[in-house]
Amino acid sequence: MTLNQLKAFVEAQRLGSFTAAARSLDIAQASASELVRRLEAELDAELFVRGSRTLTLTAAGQELLPYAQEAVAAADSGVRAVHSLGSLGGGTATFGVLRNADYYLLANLVQMFHARYPAVRVRLVGQNSAETASAVAAGDLEAGLVVLPIDDEGLAVTPLLRDEVRYVSADEERTREPVTIEALAAAPLVLYDAHYGWKDPTRRQLAERAQLAGVGIDPLIELEHVEAALKLAAAGVGDTIASRAVIASPTFPAGLHTAPFADPLYDTIALVRRRGHPLSRATRELARLAEDTLRELRGGLLD
Secondary structure (H helix, E strand, C coil), rough: CCHHHHHHHHHHHHHCCHHHHHHCCCCHHHHHHHHHHHHHHHHHCCEECCCCCEECCHHHHHHHHHHHHHHHHHHHHHHHHHHHCCCCCCCEEEEECCCHHHHHHCCCCCHHHHHCCCCCCCEEEEEHHHHHHHHHHHCCCCCEEEEECCCCCCCCEEEEEEEEEEEEEHHHHHHHEEHHHHHHHHHHEEEECCHHHHHHHHHHHHHHHHHHHCCCCCEECCCCHHHHHHHHCCCCCCCCEHHHHHHHCCCCCCCEEEEEEECCCCEEEEEECCCCCCCHHHHHHHHHHHHHHHHHCCCCCCC
């Protein structure tokens, strides 16, 4: 079984004829047919139903197709990876970042990258970590930064930085002592990341703790952005949570007080990529710049 045979099989299935497959592969029509015939002889099974105007897979062909597609895609990725080693004179870097990326000094990431590699196109997507992990696993993004925990099936995960999450309130009395999960469950809460809710990694940690303690967390208000939650907290509407990176920012509202959790809570920021799939050089370099930026924060306020 050869890669060319698999390519001819995959293209014939995709395009519906050996003629179209040959045109796509830039070979003679007879060559495409012969490649598939040899593959059938090796497998001792017919892969297509002949005789109609459009090729149709047999049961054996249907069984082989996903494996053939995976093999061809892996080979193509390998070729692109090797070709990209020469230079960063082009290509596209696709990368997911945290929705709160600005708080981690990542605001200038694209500017830094573009200054070094002006010919490389950049697709930088900021979204919830659960969505970033799903996009990387599906191949829609090559890599990304997430907050753990995530569903990591098929992903390689590299932790980079740990940032403490604290309780935030306009009522100083509520922040005099470390906050228990029971106290959190009883408080009027304004929580962000409403779209992903308890799939959000930070809220997921809180939900697991509440479950173990036998209590439930029922927010008074849910909205999308941490900035909006902090404004409502400053107005005394309810209490919220925020990481130390957010608390240390110049935009953190005056009049708010913070306290640690009795069982300290942390956001662990990690780099994720698909396991077994090498990154293009452009995305690998963008990931390296992001890692370097985060690691510079170690030993300081966040570690």
